[in-house]
Amino acid sequence: MGKRHISLKDLANELGVSISTVSRALKNHPDISQSLTKRIQQLAKERNYSPNPLAMGLLKQQTRMIGIIVPDIVTHFYSSIISGIESIAKQHGYYIVIASSNESYEKEVETVENLLKARVEGLIVCLSQETKDYSHFNKLVENSIPLVFFDRVCHSLNVPTVTADGVVAAKNITKHFHKNGCKRIAYISGPMYLNISKNRKEGYLQGLKECGLEFNPELLVECNLSPEDASRATEQLLKLPVLPDAIFGLNDTIAFAAMKEIKRQNYKIPDDIALVGFTDEFHSTVVEPTLTSITHPTWQMGQEAAKLFFKCIDGNIKTSDQIVLETELIIRRSSVKKR
Amino acid sequence: MGKRHISLKDLANELGVSISTVSRALKNHPDISQSLTKRIQQLAKERNYSPNPLAMGLLKQQTRMIGIIVPDIVTHFYSSIISGIESIAKQHGYYIVIASSNESYEKEVETVENLLKARVEGLIVCLSQETKDYSHFNKLVENSIPLVFFDRVCHSLNVPTVTADGVVAAKNITKHFHKNGCKRIAYISGPMYLNISKNRKEGYLQGLKECGLEFNPELLVECNLSPEDASRATEQLLKLPVLPDAIFGLNDTIAFAAMKEIKRQNYKIPDDIALVGFTDEFHSTVVEPTLTSITHPTWQMGQEAAKLFFKCIDGNIKTSDQIVLETELIIRRSSVKKR
DNA sequence: TTGAAAGCGCTAACAG
């Protein structure tokens, strides 16, 4: 094995000076003579010295690690956001530690604890679909440990958040449907305690109103966020005495599942039923028909979340730092009726 | 801010004993009296004590962090492998630090350095598509720092690897095409210095031979792994005086791009051109027609890679530890001609 | 049965 990293001490010994001299020289402290500084820096480069972050961390009580908790890591939406976070983290010389809650409340609680034990400096979190109780985040808030929520957030905790404007997005979807002649517009939602479900419902209702359509409760079905349950929800809609002529899903996963189920029952998209998704996964353009969807600026969401995080670190966060990003309706074939 | 974590010292002060006593009690050292041990452990639990990993790391010279380098994090293939790695890492009480090379050699080199600076205990790596030179890994090998490659690997370095059996897989694809009446079977490959491209070519050639077909160089085109270049490669195939009647892509990203291009030119899949992908991304079942593909046991690949990693850590690795996993051809509609 | 002290790598206050 052997020694893998050399230390200040190694350098100091080799040059016959003290450790602190080396330390100072390396940061160009004016106290050290030009020539010595040069010699020391030279040797450091030769030996490929790099400071031991553990020692630094211990001393400064900081690890330069950000904990990220996402419902899952395999969805493009989240991994793209993670990329965005990473890009900012790297600029600040921080590392990210990623953990997945697998959409489980229990695992989320456990994960928070673990990351704290690992001494991350703070957390950037998207809540699991099961999470209704937020007390596991209290400890962070009380100790003013940096905490940022994105996408699925909890406003009661007074924590900075980054979200996409689901109200406007859902309103636009609804109006888009209406413009295409749809009158029975259905919404497959997630659990209503999630802000994303609620916001999109809000926009859905506003949209209906603006279009002069009445809200029909049987056209709003809830499901958990699994493809299986989304299929079930779709089936439920398709069993209605009068079919819906449009469906929009809380996200693309749900929309894809709905698409499969609609096809399975031999209805035509968009002519029998128009379909719109949400979050614009990469494959929206590959499915048949191509899926109309709401794009999220995921990369940017990640970046904004990371920026808020560093504002927390620097201690100049306003509790009112609630960033809401615009989305865009990308119209493809799944929602445009040929008439 | 205040103190966020309590230390042995805190506990010791509170009980009026020495730090070392507390330390020993917490690990049930027989020297400490039963009653004291109990009292100490009780307080530790109350105060929610957890050892400071930085201090431990500094002392033991280990960080319990594994560095992972993947070409990108947003592809399901990689994120799923990462999940697999994480599951094993967690069992061993290790954390993973994920970095992406973005398919760039330069960034890969830089990333290796950064992770080493961060004192990860070793690396689990999938090479970038540009990487032909492996000297940035020499340092690890020389210092026997644990290093494991998966999927895109370098055999010359004598490092343990986990791969999928691309030869057999590509052979099966070729034979599957032939069974469906295809005679002009094309292969859109990646750069040939990548083992995955080479292996699949090998299998492709074997398959042709077994089917009594001759290899036609114009039916093998290379592209870098971007959708854009894959489209270009597809176009090239579609410009041939005689069309291919089957195409298999190095991976699903390429296959999806090929699918788009084929559709754009108004050819029918599978009847004009049969299509098969590789790696079985989630959306294979949603595209139209559903995409025949080779599934990789990605989760398992990650797990195996992590297990090899810990064998390295424990020092009982054989240089011959080369794990090759079986794949499976999942036949869907894109490759079955109606005749 | 318990405590004191050294040391992991580093910085910073304090002495020369």
Place this chain on the structure above:
DNA sequence: CTGTTAGCGCTTTCAA
């Protein structure tokens, strides 16, 4: 201009 020292949290001899 440079060296000494203390201390971050912990384990581990060595002493008592």
